[in-house]
Amino acid sequence: MDRSLRMTEPSRNRVGTTEKSLTILEHLQQEDGAGVTEVATTLDMSKSTVHSHLTTLVDCGYVTHHDKQYHVSTKLLRLGGRLRDQSPLYQAARIEMKSLAAETDGVVRLYLKEGDDATMIAQEGYHPGIRERHLGERTPLTESIAGPVMLAEHGRSDGEYSDDGEEADDAGNPDDDGTVTHSEIDEAVRDRFDRIHRRGYAVETGATGSDRTFAGALSRRDGTVMGALTVTVPGDAASPLSAGDRLLEAVERVELSLTSWYDSHATFSPKHSWHVHSN
Amino acid sequence: MDRSLRMTEPSRNRVGTTEKSLTILEHLQQEDGAGVTEVATTLDMSKSTVHSHLTTLVDCGYVTHHDKQYHVSTKLLRLGGRLRDQSPLYQAARIEMKSLAAETDGVVRLYLKEGDDATMIAQEGYHPGIRERHLGERTPLTESIAGPVMLAEHGRSDGEYSDDGEEADDAGNPDDDGTVTHSEIDEAVRDRFDRIHRRGYAVETGATGSDRTFAGALSRRDGTVMGALTVTVPGDAASPLSAGDRLLEAVERVELSLTSWYDSHATFSPKHSWHVHSN
DNA sequence: GGGTGTGTTCAACATATCTGAACGCATGCG
């Protein structure tokens, strides 16, 4: 817990050059490719500097260079993919994700809890009407359905829902009666969490369509939350209610496989610290 | 000493610092996380240098730092994921991938042709017995079944399969018909390509298990190959033969959707150059 | 032809990176 110094930057960056290269890389990403001068003007750098960084990124394989246009390459996908594929969470979940998607004909997503955010690291199934979610997309816990269910599950361990300074909930309450006043807010939140805990999952009806999303937290044996599993079924699904029950089965099986994995890899190497993801 | 090897600069790297940072990043990736001294010793750098670069990477969000261990974060997956999700190839294929996987109960994979390599950018379905393939994995065209089918399909356009090896770039010569020069050495190869062309897809039986993989190339209207679609069904599948036919349907539909996308985006912006991927 | 608009190169300078040693801070072991 480092106290935030009054320096604008939390910690004094050491290597400004790398920062510059990564800024250029992210700019290429956001703009879906760009040329040298475009990057130079928008990022306020000299053309030659941008050129140097871009050639370096090309040589390292992170950027492709064709027809005066620089694009990010698939190397980022490759590096990020290996990170995901090797994670025990993904390894434990993919079997259940497949069968869950097949049986409910919905879209199944796997989230990894990272601090106060949830990152979608895998997806199975597809339906044109359902809202897209990008691979690796990172959303605050307060904005996704996967969020509340994680916070609620987190509260299960210590008997109190997490209140680490972040406002756990205020927006997107599906069934909130508008007359909530100052003191009643906490109670409403607690009520919601209790309800989630009792039912084991959260439900959210899609804003636009009539699809429903069921979310369940994936927690370790000690109660800490590792991620969440989600299935959203379209409105014209055969049996939307059974999807929720089916989700709970999948969650339970994933947790089982996960804990058994940890038992077999009980060697206390500080590597593979798949437990403290909190960046 | 050996001055014959004179600075065969691929292209003179400009920014060595960035190169160093990226090397550290890739080392973290390969080792599944590491500490400062481990990186410093294996990469032959001073501890303080490694520390500087790591803090920079942490500040930029590419690396997480917990318990004396540095790991790559999900930002790489996020950046690479957006690259994939925005590609018209993926957008055109995902619907067919889902239905193809559902109907054949196999593993469907989407490959993007990049020069002489094929990169797997999407996957749908899962079967425990089938050999894993990592997201973003890049394999030479000669090693995967997706490779020959791409080379064969490529030959369909100009009547000659490409064997230039290096310069795969520049699709600017549609009628670059050098006469069929070479001897019968390549006849066996040509025979294989012809067979692939006739059948429309390639089949490969898994080395270990009894699963079969069907591959079909995804090509543009001008005949150039953009990628490949692949379905592998386990040996105990209900009707393995129909999977091949079903694959061909999917390929055709994806190509249709792809060309219509290009027509609607016919504006000739040099961006979105999803045609010359040849890094 | 000369006008833009690219991307690229180069030498000189000054900036920012690298270094090695010293510092906390744990853990382990005699």
Place this chain on the structure above:
DNA sequence: CGCATGCGTTCAGATATGTTGAACACACCC
């Protein structure tokens, strides 16, 4: 306990290194 060893971290100086702006090559379009 106290020394020893391992880790990550900090700091000031020296040196390598990135940055800069101008000049180059090239393509395009009035």
